[in-house]
Amino acid sequence: MKIIICTFLLCITVSVFGGPQELNGIVGKSIEFPAAVETSGNLIYSSKANAGVTIGDVTDGYFTPQNEKFRDRLQWHSSTGHFSLSELKLEDSGVYKVEKNDGQKSASFNLTVWIPVSKPHVMVTHNKYPCKLMCTVEGQE
Numbered sequence: 262m263k264i265i266i267c268t269f270l271l272c273i274t275v276s277v278f279g280g281p282q283e284l285n286g287i288v289g290k291s292i293e294f295p296a297a298v299e300t301s302g303n304l305i306y307s308s309k310a311n312a313g314v315t316i317g318d319v320t321d322g323y324f325t326p327q328n329e330k331f332r333d334r335l336q337w338h339s340s341t342g343h344f345s346l347s348e349l350k351l352e353d354s355g356v357y358k359v360e361k362n363d364g365q366k367s368a369s370f371n372l373t374v375w376i377p378v379s380k381p382h383v384m385v386t387h388n389k390y391p392c393k394l395m396c397t398v399e400g401q402e
Contacts, residue, residue, distance in 0.1 A: 281356055281369035286349045287377050296359040296368035297342030303327075303362075304335070304344045308355035317344055349374045 286292040294304070304317040306328070316328040317335050324337035334347045346353060354374045360367045379399040387393035 281358075281371040284370045284372045286346075286353070286372055286374045288349055288351060288374060290349055291345055291347040292349060292372060293343050293345040294357055294359055294368075294370050295343060296361075296370075298337070298344070298359060298361055299342050299363065301362035303360050304337075305358040305360060306331070306355055307358070308352075311355070313358075351376065 282295075284292060284294070298319050300319070300322050302319050303315050305313050306316045307313050314328060316326070316331045317337060318325045318327050319337055322339060324339075326332045326335050328335075331346065336345050336347070337343075338345065344357075344359065351374050354372055356369055356371050358367055358369045381396050381398050384395045384397075385392060386395045
């Protein structure tokens with residue numbers, strides 16, 4: 262019985278203190294960070310090149326972009342409290358942290374931006390055992 266209880270507590274600990282939530286985006290599309298800032302808070306961006314840069318600030322319900330790289334692409338939606346980033350670029354990949362100034366828990370998101378590719382084309386190149394398949398896609402290299 263003790264083993265079951267310990268395992269259950271370990272699962273709860275991992276889920277509560279787990280790492281950033283994984284988000285996937287596509288170049289040119291938009292992404293919304295699903296953590297609400299109601300009246301005051303900010304969005305912080307970290308990558309290999311940047312260590313914790315505030316890119317958006319909400320104070321008393323008013324949004325102010327804080328970083329030129331994101332200025333025309335970052336929005337805060339007062340109706341939902343969510344930040345969104347449009348016209349995604351590969352270099353937007355990184356960790357985004359939504360900090361709330363009302364004492365609520367902050368949330369982190371690990372965003373990976375992908376280049377879209379076409380549907381794969383699969384061909385059989387050798388029809389005998391062992392068979393060989395070749396898979397190709399069209400898109401950016």
